[in-house]
Amino acid sequence: MNRFARGALAALGGAVAAETLRRLIFSGNGHRYEPWERAPYRDFPNRVLILGGGFAGYTAAKSLCRMTRGRDDVGVMVISRENFFTFWPMLAGCISSDIDTNNVAQPLRRALIRDGASFRRAEVEGLDLEKQCVTADGREFPFEHLVLALGAEPAYFGIPGVEEHAISIKGISAAEAIRNRVIERYEETTLARGDVPDSLLTFVVIGGGATGVEVAAELHALVHDILAPDYPNINPHRIKIVLVDSNPQILKELDPALRRAARIKLAALQIEVRNMVKAKEIRSDRVILSDGHEIPTENAIWTAGARASEKLDDLPLPADERKGLKTDVLMRVEGHENVWGIGDCAATVEEDGTPVPPNAQAAVQEGKVVARNILASIDGREMRPFDYKPVGQLVEIGDNFAVNEVMSVKFSGLLASLFWRATYLYKLESPQSRARIAADWILDLFFDPAVTQIRDRT
Ligand SMILES: Cc1cc2nc3c(=O)[nH]c(=O)nc-3n(C[C@H](O)[C@H](O)[C@H](O)COP(=O)(O)OP(=O)(O)OC[C@H]3O[C@@H](n4cnc5c(N)ncnc54)[C@H](O)[C@@H]3O)c2cc1C
Known part of the structure; x- marks a missing residue:
């Protein structure tokens, strides 16, 4: 890390320290256990029930609460199966422990209650449109307006063996599973007598989008920067990382110059990129490719869909299996005046029919607009069609390199990496996570990071 980077991070550290001090000084003024929750949700005449507390659902709830502050006719409840929301853009960083998983889980309950919403941690089970209620964890939750923001999950396209043999990025535990898998392989290698097969030390990441590229780079950081000193008898160059992508180029949604920069960086990290091939089958000891080649591996990671x-699929609403709920430009689910779909679970389109991409910035923008439209509908005012304003794309490749496109400005390298870090620090919801991640990044400049593997022995 050069002097400029150290200076920038030190400045960041100063800001974090100042914020921490401010909080320490001023936090004593409030009551610690004041009752934050407003009147019970069931008592409001207009109950807005939001399913999913991710980027879209959380933003919709927060926006609606802020817009109805001081009103006693609109109640908001969020139901989500976890009491945190996953800050997905930073998840890959958890593989190398560059970012602590606890800081990627953004606490939902307190933030929502402070804003004036109710929160229930429950798994959504069913929907009765006639009774206007949702069933979750065996209980019924009534609504006047319903917002579906249930997000997305990995798609396997019927490829044999993916679900059984590959780790897919379903949530925070996936990052931990990948890190533990690498450590497990190192331990097995240390104990092995005789030759260790290549399949044990080969990692195949399937999918050359932003997630696949970031995962491959984090694997490299884990192997070469973090684990190498702990396993002096293992040659880190025996670890092979292969990135498989069906497109002619990785990061297909980025500008060609940035794609080239990313490709050069991956080559420098000795990550082998194979384009124009698909994984046809995954077995316990290999990935079989569409061009007939086989990669011996016991470590496949799926990021491809x-x-x-x-x-x-279980709800009585019109949905396209891959793209999600069919919605109009106001984000109402087709055929329903009071059911709305936002984020990755909805096939949102703009007025000219352009599909809105499934990403965090779109989910946040949709959350804000849906809140406005629901309130307009309650108040009998005109609603606003959704108009997506893309801000840019940021992809971090390892510790001090990123490829960014922001408002049509393209840049890569260390500055881009610092920009990536500053942007996502700013976007984190929890101030504690923000401070802890910044502090970790600063401490990493002075101490060699180390990782441990915590095994469940219960
Ligand atoms: C690894 C990864 C990295 C990414 N990186 C970026 C990035 O750098 N930039 C970017 O713009 N986008 C990124 N994305 C995409 C972005 O995270 C999503 O587009 C965004 O999270 C969509 O928001 P959402 O609210 O629709 O879904 P989510 O944020 O996934 O939220 C869905 C919510 O629904 C809840 N839920 C789901 N099912 C149920 C159920 N049955 N019952 C109750 N609750 C349920 C979940 O618990 C969660 O709270 C990334 C995605 C992944 C997977």
Whole structure:
């Protein structure tokens, strides 16, 4: 890390320290256990029930609460199966422990209650449109307006063996599973007598989009920067990382110059990129490719596809299996005046029919607009069609390199990496996570990071 980077990070550290001090000084003024929750949700005449507390659902709830502050006719409840939301853009960083998984889980309950919403941690099971109620964890939750923001999950396209043999990026535990798998392989290698097969030390990441590229780079950081000193008898160059992508180029949604920069960086990290091939089958000891080649591996990682939440299949609403709920430009589910679909579980389109991409910035923008439209509908005002304003794309490749496109400005390298870090720090919801991640990044400049493997012995 050069002096400029150290200076920038030190400045960041100063800001974090100042914020921490401010909080320490001013936090004593409030009551610690004041009752934050407003009147019970069931008592409001207009109950807005939001399913899913991710980027889209959380933003919709927060926006609606802020817009109805001081009103006693609109109640908001969020139901989500976890009491945190996953800050997906930073998840890959958890593989190398560059980012602590606890800081990627953004606490939902307190943030929502402070804003004036109710929160229930429950798994959505069913929907009765006539009774206007949702069933979750065996209980019924009534609504006047319903917002579906259930997100997406990995799609496997019927490829044999993916679900059984590959780790897919379903949530925070996937990052931990990948890190533990690498450590497990190192331990097995240390104990092995005789030759260790290549399949044990080969990692194949399937999918050359932003997630696949970031995962491959984090694997490299784990092997070469973090684990190498702990396993002096293992040659880190025996670890092979292969990135398989069916497109002619990785990161197909980025500008060609940035794609080239990313490709050069991956080559420098000795990550082998294979384009124009698909994984045809995954077995316990190999990945079979569409061009007939086989890669011996016991470590496949799947990042190649996503589909709208499978839960939609159980609900009586019009949905396209891959793209999600069919919605109009106001984000109302087709054929329903009071049911709305946002985020990755909805096939949102703009007025000219352009599909809105499934990403966090679109989900946040949709959350804000849906809140406005629901309130307009309650108040009998005109609603606003959704108009997506893409801000850019940021992809971090390892510790001090990123390829970014922001408002048509393209840049890569260390500055891009610092920009990536500053942007996502700013976007984190929890101030504690923000401070802890910044502090970790600063400490990493002075101490060699180390990882441990925590095994469940219960
Ligand atoms: C690894 C990864 C990295 C990414 N990186 C980026 C990035 O760098 N930039 C970017 O713009 N986008 C990124 N994305 C995409 C972005 O995270 C999503 O587009 C965004 O999270 C969509 O928001 P959402 O609210 O629709 O879904 P989510 O944020 O996934 O939220 C879905 C919510 O629904 C809840 N839920 C689901 N099913 C149920 C159920 N049955 N009952 C109750 N609750 C349920 C979940 O618990 C969760 O709270 C990334 C995605 C992944 C997977």
